[in-house]
Amino acid sequence: MPPALDRPAYDAPIGRRGSYSKGVARRQEILDRALEVFRERGPEGTSLRRVAEEIGVSHGALLHYFRSREQLLLALYEHTEAHRRDLREQEEPRDLGATEHLVAAAGVNVRVPGFVQLYSTLVAGSVEEGSEETRDYFTRRFERVRDLTAQRLRRQQEAGEVRADLDADALAALLVAASDGLQTQWLLDPEIDLEDTLGMFSELLRP
Numbered sequence: 603m604p605p606a607l608d609r610p611a612y613d614a615p616i617g618r619r620g621s622y623s624k625g626v627a628r629r630q631e632i633l634d635r636a637l638e639v640f641r642e643r644g645p646e647g648t649s650l651r652r653v654a655e656e657i658g659v660s661h662g663a664l665l666h667y668f669r670s671r672e673q674l675l676l677a678l679y680e681h682t683e684a685h686r687r688d689l690r691e692q693e694e695p696r697d698l699g700a701t702e703h704l705v706a707a708a709g710v711n712v713r714v715p716g717f718v719q720l721y722s723t724l725v726a727g728s729v730e731e732g733s734e735e736t737r738d739y740f741t742r743r744f745e746r747v748r749d750l751t752a753q754r755l756r757r758q759q760e761a762g763e764v765r766a767d768l769d770a771d772a773l774a775a776l777l778v779a780a781s782d783g784l785q786t787q788w789l790l791d792p793e794i795d796l797e798d799t800l801g802m803f804s805e806l807l808r809p
Contacts, residue, residue, distance in 0.1 A: 645675070676724065703754060
């Protein structure tokens with residue numbers, strides 16, 4: 603999973619936020635309950651109608667905030683990401699290197715119930731026809747994560763902590779792919795030592 607961004611990938615909430623404080627609170631409640639449904643039933647069981655039934659509102663009322671299942675899941679991801687970002691900011695030092703940042707982010711990911719599965723579901727679905735909103739969201743997200751990772755790598759190269767003969771942009775793409783791939787393996791086999799395995803890159807990249 604890519605590391606958390608310093609700010610959300612979108613400037614405004616996905617879907618309708620609600621015009622008044624009551625509407626904002628209702629949207630928050632919907633997302634909290636939708637996350638419970640996702641954790642219990644998985645992606646296939648998280649439909650607009652199912653969430654509406656669980657919350658006790660009409661399908662039409664839910665459509666007031668989210669016009670599609672795709673938009674609901676994207677909003678749910680951003681909702682969960684905000685919680686994840688809070689955990690990261692509480693625990694992670696600001697001056698971590700690129701690999702150490704990815705390791706710390708992965709450690710937070712697997713402690714937020716349902717986050718890795720939700721992320722994997724959305725990324726896999728983003729390549730399907732009719733998923734333009736999800737594709738755009740994660741294309742922008744990957745671009746920003748690669749850029750932030752490359753910036754960390756360049757600082758480490760200048761400090762002599764990472765091999766200077768490697769292209770930082772290409773290496774950033776490789777590290778993000780390794781992090782994503784290992785977390786997918788962790789979904790299938792939680793016995794995988796995600797943090798130690800990913801952390802091996804620190805040794806491999808030393809000058």
